[in-house]
Amino acid sequence: xxxxxxxxxxxxxANQVDDWLRIEVDGTVTVFSGKVELGTGVKTALAQIVAxxxxxxxxxxxxxxxxxxxxxxxxxxxxSTTLQIGGFAxxxxxxxxxxxxxxxxxxxxDAMLDELTVNDGVVSVARDPLRSISYADLMGGRSFDREIxxxxxxxxxxxxxxxxxxxxxxxxxxxxxxxxxxxxxVRLPGMLHARVVRPPDPGAALEAYDxxxxxxxxxxxxxxxLAVAAEREFDAVRxxxxxxxxxxxxxxxxxxxxxxxxxxxxxxIDEISFDEGEFESxxxxxxxxxxxxxxxxxxxxxxxxxxxxxxxxxxxxxxxxSSTQGPYPLRAALADLLRMPEESxxxxxxxxxxxxxxNGADDAAADAVLISHxxxxxxxxxxxxxxxxxWEPYTPxxxxxxxxxxxxxxxxxxxxxxxxxxxxxNRPRMASQLLAGQLAYGLRxxxxxxxxxxxRNAPVDYALPNQRVVAHWLTEMPLRTSAMRTLGGxxxxxxxxxxxxxxxxLAGTDPLTFRLNxxxxxxxxxxLQAAADRAGWGQPLPDGTGRGLAxxxxxxxxxxxxxxxxxxxxxxxxxxxxxxxxSAHDCGLIVxxxxxxxxxxxxxxxxxxxxxxxxxxxxxTHITSSDWDTYPxxxxxxxxxxxxxxxxxxxxxxxxxxxxxSICTAPAVANAIFDxxxxxxxxxxxxxxxxxxxx
Amino acid sequence: xNEQLVITVNGARHSVQSPPDTPLLYVLRDExxxxxxxxxxxxxxxxACTVLxxxxxxxxxxxxxxxxxxxxxxxxxxxQAGSELHPIQRAFIDEQAAQCGYCLNGMVMTTAAFLYxxxxxxxxxxxxxxxxxxxxxxxxxxxxxxVQRAADYLAEEMV
Numbered sequence: 001x002x003x004x005x006x007x008x009x010x011x012x013x014a015n016q017v018d019d020w021l022r023i024e025v026d027g028t029v030t031v032f033s034g035k036v037e038l039g040t041g042v043k044t045a046l047a048q049i050v051a052x053x054x055x056x057x058x059x060x061x062x063x064x065x066x067x068x069x070x071x072x073x074x075x076x077x078x079x080s081t082t083l084q085i086g087g088f089a090x091x092x093x094x095x096x097x098x099x100x101x102x103x104x105x106x107x108x109x110d111a112m113l114d115e116l117t118v119n120d121g122v123v124s125v126a127r128d129p130l131r132s133i134s135y136a137d138l139m140g141g142r143s144f145d146r147e148i149x150x151x152x153x154x155x156x157x158x159x160x161x162x163x164x165x166x167x168x169x170x171x172x173x174x175x176x177x178x179x180x181x182x183x184x185x186v187r188l189p190g191m192l193h194a195r196v197v198r199p200p201d202p203g204a205a206l207e208a209y210d211x212x213x214x215x216x217x218x219x220x221x222x223x224x225x226l227a228v229a230a231e232r233e234f235d236a237v238r239x240x241x242x243x244x245x246x247x248x249x250x251x252x253x254x255x256x257x258x259x260x261x262x263x264x265x266x267x268x269i270d271e272i273s274f275d276e277g278e279f280e281s282x283x284x285x286x287x288x289x290x291x292x293x294x295x296x297x298x299x300x301x302x303x304x305x306x307x308x309x310x311x312x313x314x315x316x317x318x319x320x321x322s323s324t325q326g327p328y329p330l331r332a333a334l335a336d337l338l339r340m341p342e343e344s345x346x347x348x349x350x351x352x353x354x355x356x357x358x359n360g361a362d363d364a365a366a367d368a369v370l371i372s373h374x375x376x377x378x379x380x381x382x383x384x385x386x387x388x389x390x391w392e393p394y395t396p397x398x399x400x401x402x403x404x405x406x407x408x409x410x411x412x413x414x415x416x417x418x419x420x421x422x423x424x425x426n427r428p429r430m431a432s433q434l435l436a437g438q439l440a441y442g443l444r445x446x447x448x449x450x451x452x453x454x455x456r457n458a459p460v461d462y463a464l465p466n467q468r469v470v471a472h473w474l475t476e477m478p479l480r481t482s483a484m485r486t487l488g489g490x491x492x493x494x495x496x497x498x499x500x501x502x503x504x505x506l507a508g509t510d511p512l513t514f515r516l517n518x519x520x521x522x523x524x525x526x527x528l529q530a531a532a533d534r535a536g537w538g539q540p541l542p543d544g545t546g547r548g549l550a551x552x553x554x555x556x557x558x559x560x561x562x563x564x565x566x567x568x569x570x571x572x573x574x575x576x577x578x579x580x581x582x583s584a585h586d587c588g589l590i591v592x593x594x595x596x597x598x599x600x601x602x603x604x605x606x607x608x609x610x611x612x613x614x615x616x617x618x619x620x621t622h623i624t625s626s627d628w629d630t631y632p633x634x635x636x637x638x639x640x641x642x643x644x645x646x647x648x649x650x651x652x653x654x655x656x657x658x659x660x661x662s663i664c665t666a667p668a669v670a671n672a673i674f675d676x677x678x679x680x681x682x683x684x685x686x687x688x689x690x691x692x693x694x695x
Numbered sequence: 696x697n698e699q700l701v702i703t704v705n706g707a708r709h710s711v712q713s714p715p716d717t718p719l720l721y722v723l724r725d726e727x728x729x730x731x732x733x734x735x736x737x738x739x740x741x742x743a744c745t746v747l748x749x750x751x752x753x754x755x756x757x758x759x760x761x762x763x764x765x766x767x768x769x770x771x772x773x774x775q776a777g778s779e780l781h782p783i784q785r786a787f788i789d790e791q792a793a794q795c796g797y798c799l800n801g802m803v804m805t806t807a808a809f810l811y812x813x814x815x816x817x818x819x820x821x822x823x824x825x826x827x828x829x830x831x832x833x834x835x836x837x838x839x840x841x842v843q844r845a846a847d848y849l850a851e852e853m854v
Contacts, residue, residue, distance in 0.1 A: 039795025039832055168791060175796035176784045176803065178731025178771040185730040193725070233725050234717045237737075304735050304743055304831045305797045353733075354795035354832045385736040594791055598837065602794050605833030628740045633829065636822045642836045 008150070009085040010034060011092060014072030017100065017144040020093035021050065027121055027136040028060045034074025035086040036066035036325065037171060039354040040658050041595040042082045044169045048591055049087050052162040053094035053155060055118040056135065063170075066327045066349025076326035076427060078357070078483065080558065080656025083591055087654070095152040097144060104138045157589055157650045164650070166594040171351075183350035183361075186310040186321045188378040192218070193233035194371045195240035197226040198387060201621050202438070202480070203251035213243040220374045225440035227371050229379060240384075252620045253478035260295060263399050263420050268472040269451070274459040277466030282414035286405025288506055292499055294682045296398040296491035298479055298616035300631060305353030306388035307360030311368035312378040313338065318345045322365040323352025329429045330362050334369050337431035356606070357484035360392040362428050366436035386626040391435060393482035394616055396422050396474075398454065400495035410507030412518060415467045419492060421454025422474040426482035447475060453487035457663060460496050461553040462518035479618065485659045489554065490607060490666060494684065497550035497667030501674065511671065512537055515551055523586050523649070524553060527562040530584035530645045535564035544568055545579070548671025554660035559587035560647070563604070563664035566640075567672040569679070571695055574688030576673060578608060578638070583661055584645040588652035596657045600644045603661035609634035611666035613685050702763055704729075705773030715761035719753075720744045722760045723770060731771025731800050741829040742801035746770050752808035771800045774807065782848035783807055783841075792841035794832030801828045806842050814853075816846055 014020065014034075022030045031050050037043040047061040064070055066077075074086055098118070105123035106113050109131050117126045124132035157163070174180050199206065206224045213219070213228065217239040220227045228239040254262040283289070310321040318338055324330040327347040335342040352361055364381050372379040383391075398421045405414035426445065431437035433445045451473040458469040504514035512532050519525050528551045532538075535547060546569070551562040566580040581604050590596050613632050617625045625631040670681045679694035700711035702719075704727060713722055718737075723729045723746070735743030737756045744756040749766040774781040780788070783806050793799050802825065809824040810816070816824070821842045830838065 039793075039797075041794070168788065169793075172788050172791065172793055172796070173780075175793060175799055176771075176787050177775060177780070178729065178800065180730070180796055182730070182733070182797065184733060185724075187728070232713060232717075233721045234713065302831055303797075304741060304795075304829055305733055306735075351795070353797035356831075382734060385738065385740075598791060598794065598834070601836055602833035605835055606831065609833075627738065628736060628829065633831065634833075634835075635827075635829070636825045636835055636839065639822070639835045639839070 009089040010072045010074045011089050011148055015148050017093050017097050017146045017148060019072050020090060021097060022143070023135045023139040025136055025141045027134060028062055029054065029056055030062045030064060031090065032071040033063060033065045033086060033090065034072045034328065035077045035082045036327065036349045037351060038077060038325065039351070040599055041169050041592065043171055044167060045083055045591045045595055046087060046090055047170065048162050048165070048167060049091050050094045052160055053091050054098050056121040058162055058167060060121065068327050068331050068347045073328040076329060078325055080658040080660060082656070082658065083654055084656050091154055092148050092150055092152070095154045096146060096148045099152040100144055100146050101135055101138055105133055108133050108138065163591050165592065167592060169595070181350060182305070183310065183321050183323045183352050184305060184308045184382070186350055186380070188310060188312055191310065191378040191380055192229040192231060192375065193236045194227050194229040194368070194379050194381045195236045195384070196367050196381065196387065197228065197240050197243050197245060198391065199224060199247050200249055201251040204247040204249045207246040207248050209245040210243055214239040218375060219243070220371050222370065222374065222440040223442060225370065225436055227367065229371055229375060249621060253618065255620055256618050259397060260399060262478065263397065263474065266474050266476065268420065268474055271471045271473065272468065273455045273471045274467065274469035279414055279416050279466045279468040282466035283403065283405045286414050287408045288406040290404050290502060290506055292402050292502060292682060294400045294402065294495040294498060296494065296684050298394040298397045298481070299484070299610055299614045300389060300394055300616055301356045301359040301392055301484055302631060302633060303353040303355055303359050303388065306383040306385055307364035308352065308380070308382045309361070309365040309368040310378065310380045311365065311372040313369055313372040316340070316344055318369055319348065320345070320365050320369055321348050321350045323350060323355065323361045324365060325355060325358065326427060329427060330365060333362070333428040333430050333434055334366060337366055337369060337434060337437050338373060357395070358393055358427050358482040360388050363391065363435040366434040370436045370440060389626045389631055390623040393426060393480045395484035396424065396477055396481035398488060398491040400492060402495055402499040404499060404503050406503060406507055410509055412464050412503060413466060415460065415464050416470070417458050417492070417496065418470045418472060419455055419458050419488065420472045420474060421488050422477045422481055423448035423451050424453030424483050424487035425450050453483070456487045456492060456555060457489040457552055458492040459556055461521065461524060461556060463520045464518065479616065486662050489663045493550065493552045493663040494666040494670070497552065497664065498670050498682065501548065501671040502680065511549060523560050524551065527551065527560040527584045527586050527647060530647060531562035531564045531582055534584070534643060534645050535566065535580065535582045537564065541566070544570070544676055546672045546674070546676030548668045548673070548675055550664035550667035550671065552663050554663060558655040559585060559657060559660035561585055561660050561664050563668040565665070565668040565672040567669060567676055569673055569676040569691065571677050574691035576612065576686060576691065578640040578669060580643065581608060581640045581665065582643040582645070583664070584647060585657070585661055586647035586649055587655050587657040587660065588649050589654040590646065590648050591654065593646060597644050597646060599657050600661040601642050603659060604642055604665055605634060605639065607662040607665035608640070608669065611669050611684055611686060612638070615685050700761055700764055702760060702768055704768045705770060711760050713760060716759045719746070719755040719758045719760045719763050723755060729770050729772055733797055733800055742805060742827055743798055745801040745804040747804060747808055750808060750811045752805050771803060774803070782852060783845040786845035786848055787841045790837050790841040790844055792834055792837035794834050798828060798830045802838050806845060810846055810849055814846065814849060818843065
């Protein structure tokens with residue numbers, strides 16, 4: 001298994017230059033990355049890193065990503081770690097390659113190493129540029145046969161001329177001309193189109209079914225897994241609709257209105273996950289006390305394109321095209337499902353619709369594998385819109401109890417955050433974690449071994465004398481849940497930064513001043529001040545309009561984010577219109593400023609959608625949010641003016657930017673609503689009913 | 696045997712092999728191998744599948760192929776002239792107006808139909824025109840800028 005969270009990434013398992021890159025005879029460079037392009041632009045940014053370190057033109061880089069037969073195992077592309085860790089590995093591999101190339105050129109050109117310069121993949125003698133040789137000629141198509149020592153000199157950021165540039169995304173021309181090559185577009189000779197016929201609830205047992213709902217359509221059944229396959233896609237669609245099946249329903253879950261009580265009634269595994277000072281005694285000493293509870297609902301990744309996969313399975317080999325975020329972990333899970341050695345399964349990453357975490361992609365791959373294995377034909381499975389909404393793993397509902405105490409001078413002297421959450425990490429590594437494994441063979445997923453994620457960003461980044469975080473880990477949830485952007489980071493920051501505002505109000509202090517009074521991190525102060533300045537903090541606004549801000553450092557050691565929302569509230573209708581969303585962002589060294597800005601904008605808009613509109617709804621047996629009408633997301637008419645302030649820190653190590661900007665939006669909007677109309681919203685999403693109810 | 700249906704797609708005639716009630720999207724993708732229009736919802740609620748029928752946008756995920764025989768169908772692939780990108784495609788690249796890109800087909804095709812009718816749109820017109828197109832990555836602000844830029848490019852070409 002890849003050490004995807006270690007700072008040196010997969011270099012421990014792929015320690016040869018040849019594992020990562022190849023100089024082709026035509027002078028291009030092929031790069032092998034175990035990370036994948038999820039639509040975030042990392043294909044471009046990783047290519048920039050290699051081009052920079054090798055000194056070859058950016059256009060000559062070809063990226064091969066996420067094919068388990070070709071690339072190193074870099075685990076899962078997640079957690080805003082692709083450039084931080086995947087980029088580190090490629091930088092080291094490229095630096096090592098450059099050193100080897102320079103040594104070879106030194107021999108060939110009969111010159112000392114320090115006499116050589118490299119331009120566009122050509123090594124020349126500085127004082128006699130006619131003496132030169134290209135990388136391609138030096139390598140002659142050979143491999144490097146050289147270990148990555150981690151000792152090769154890397155460039156100083158001050159000398160960068162490719163990293164740090166706003167290079168256009170290399171995938172966009174193809175995407176704009178219909179040549180993207182999404183997993184949805186993969187076609188194999190002899191391929192059948194399949195649809196899975198889902199049970200009414202996950203625990204239902206299949207009792208009877210029509211074996212031929214439409215002439216010529218094949219029906220596949222294994223346990224409670226039921227699917228149809230046809231030569232023509234629309235025949236599969238119609239057959240799935242027409243197929244009559246009798247299910248014995250066994251499942252029942254607490255009704256949605258009782259979810260919070262249900263969560264509190266669970267037996268939990270409790271853990272003090274952060275403790276500084278003496279909360280209890282400090283709370284006793286406090287002059288002013290406050291308690292408040294905040295909640296996060298189940299929410300969907302809601303990818304625009306429902307999941308899809310293509311599989312070609314024979315008795316002893318399987319090839320699967322998938323938009324999984326973890327090609328190698330998926331390979332392990334599929335090998336387990338097929339009872340094949342992992343080496344007999346090849347997972348080839350093909351881009352999907354944006355995933356933002358663990359959506360239905362891995363399950364669709366398992367569906368395709370199972371059906372192809374049964375029928376002995378290549379199979380393409382396309383999930384329906386409702387399949388994706390009902391069966392994807394959601395980000396879990398969470399509950400945060402906050403307690404705080406102020407000194408007579410209005411300083412926070414006691415702070416406690418109690419969070420109820422299940423694990424956010426249920427990504428598949430074995431068959432029992434795949435829907436197909438559960439339905440076909442009755443496998444039950446293992447009890448979680450890792451409870452992280454739920455307390456992400458639960459500690460605040462303010463200098464508080466007495467701060468405690470208690471995690472109450474839930475081992476069962478009424479709905480299937482897993483990883484989604486920021487894991488618990490967004491919910492915990494919603495609680496923390498709303499509570500900061502409530503305390504500031506109690507202290508009678510301006511929310512910006514109150515935060516600055518408790519902050520001693522200079523980069524944090526700079527971010528907060530930059531966002532406030534851009535927003536015109538303190539300047540008067542019309543009646544019914546308000547501003548709110550929120551600040552956090554992602555994962556407490558990553559990017560600094562400060563966000564200001566400006567909202568207008570119509571108290572009669574309870575309607576909120578967000579007019580401006582401003583975010584200042586410091587993620588250290590920036591590889592591609594436009595790429596980072598695009599990520600920040602996307603995070604702001606998506607997290608605004610989650611704050612205002614999104615909640616998975618359900619009753620005792622059914623998920624009732626199954627389409628875009630019952631699970632609305634932000635539309636163009638809801639869009640605020642989005643403003644990003646990039647704080648570039650070329651001498652600070654780069655940290656991920658794929659998700660941090662999601663965490664401050666909900667609290668900034670909640671605080672702005674409070675500023676606008678006095679309604680304090682402690683439950684996401686901020687619907688009109690809740691606003692009217694809070695006034 | 697059904698009467699042979701013929702549709703015209705990107706300037707070429709195509710004899711339809713599927714039954715007449717088949718949604719146009721499956722004919723375009725599975726029979727013709729086109730990969731511009733995408734499946735998103737199957738119920739005309741996200742517009743990822745949008746194509747042009749004449750100068751009008753239609754959602755190919757629901758429209759029966761038999762309803763598409765009278766006009767000329769243009770897909771994302773058919774917008775460009777040879778190797779030269781259409782001004783709308785250029786504008787989207789110049790604004791870097793995408794993340795995953797799955798919704799782009801619909802954004803571009805809706806824009807094509809919209810700018811044909813409204814060559815000089817206001818910012819508010821553009822928002823209204825795209826309100827039925829869903830994007831999940833949050834590329835909205837860039838997409839709005841790209842449509843404005845596309846209108847400018849098209850206006851320049853008309854001069």
